[in-house]
Amino acid sequence: MATIAKPVSYSQSWTFFEGEWHEGNVPIMGPRTHAAWLGSVVFDGARAFEGAAPDLDRHCERVNWSATNFRLKPMVDTDTWIGLAREGIARFKPNAELYIRPMYWAQNGSGGGVLFDPETTNWCLCVYEAPMPQPTGxxxxxxxxxxxxxxxxxxxxxxxxxxxxxxxxxxxxxxxxxxxxxxxxxxxxxxxxxxxxxxxxxxxxxxxxxxxxxxxxxxxxxxxxxxxxxxxxxxxxxxxxxxxxxxxxxxxxxxxxxxxxxxxxxxxxxxxxxxxxxxxxxxxxxxxxxxxxxx
The missing domain is CATH 3.20.10.10 (D-amino Acid Aminotransferase, subunit A, domain 2)
Structure with missing residues (x-):
């Protein structure tokens, strides 16, 4: 029988949202947020482990590419994403195994709600501890x-x-x-x-x-x-x-x-x-x- 990984309910986390860093699981979407209701979210995921963050720039570039293709409005340039990611990484102990997640989402919809408004695009960057899985197979x-x-x-x-x-x-x-x-x-x-x-x-x-x-x-x-x-x-x-x-x-x-x-x-x-x-x-x-x- 294969061993099935159990979900992780919490790990140390820092999120940059609305101009400042917040510790813990920050409530950034309510029940009327278009993204929470109808899934208008794009994201990416970079890794920091053993003191390295390989291809961080490419992950930060791709979240903007995803936003454009999804018809959201990219709000953050790549250099700013990278700078914020490095700020977030610095909040953890050296060599921590981290997941770096930049995100965009639609805040509001129009009409019946299905159509989101790109002008209400919101964003955050979340960095949290996520141990690297062991290569057991x-x-x-x-x-x-x-x-x-x-x-x-x-x-x-x-x-x-x-x-x-x-x-x-x-x-x-x-x-x-x-x-x-x-x-x-x-x-x-x-x-x-x-x-x-x-x-x-x-x-x-x-x-x-x-x-x-x-x-x-x-x-x-x-x-x-x-x-x-x-x-x-x-x-x-x-x-x-x-x-x-x-x-x-x-x-x-x-x-x-x-x-x-x-x-x-x-x-x-x-x-x-x-x-x-x-x-x-x-x-x-x-x-x-x-x-x-x-x-």
Missing amino acids: NAITLSPFRRPTMECAPVDAKAACLYPNNSRALIEAASRGFNNCLMLDMLGNVAEFGNANVFMAKDGVVHTPAPNGTFLNGITRQRVISLLRGDGVTVVEKALTYADFLAADEIFSTGNFAKVAPVIRIDDRQLQPGSFYTRARKLYWDFAHARKLAA
Whole structure:
């Protein structure tokens, strides 16, 4: 039986909202806030761990890209996001393992409420303790839930309203004893895990689903592809089926929360953390540590 992680109800947290830092879980959305009622939220998530914050700039840039694509109004430039993130990190003990979450949301709607008003865009930046998961390995299966297309959902943004379906997928997988699951796109090809991007290796080549507009082309995903290719590994982005993963030599995930993590079982087939996973994780950790936060 797979071990299912329990939700964390609280950890030390600092949030910059309306011009100042607040400690704890700050109530920033009420029942009439459009975002709380109808899900008009975009966000991003950077990591600080072991004194480093890899790709912080790219995460801060992407939240503005998400806001623009979602038709919210970006209010904060990238340099300001980065500066606030560093201020927030400095409020924690050195080398704390942190999650950095810039957010935009619509405060008010118009008409019947479904249409939000971009001019009421609000924002905050939350930094909180979130220990890095240990790379003990996940047991995975195929989810009955699928990723949407552009016509069905705002897949061109890191939008909060996309995540409940992924949560349903993870809950369903957990009910069958799995930590995670592979989700297909509408054509039946593998898109991603319920909470991360996916890689597999077969016959000395690393493969990963080609971004096709149904899932987020993650920043950690892009970084790992670049690092592996720079280290001489062949990485192929293409359409992949669930059968491809069932026959894989190894499978691993990339994502901002856990970074690079192995898969140790797919359905009833046991796997071992493989050489490409080990290489990818080491390359990423070396990259991250080369970008230490300024004192």
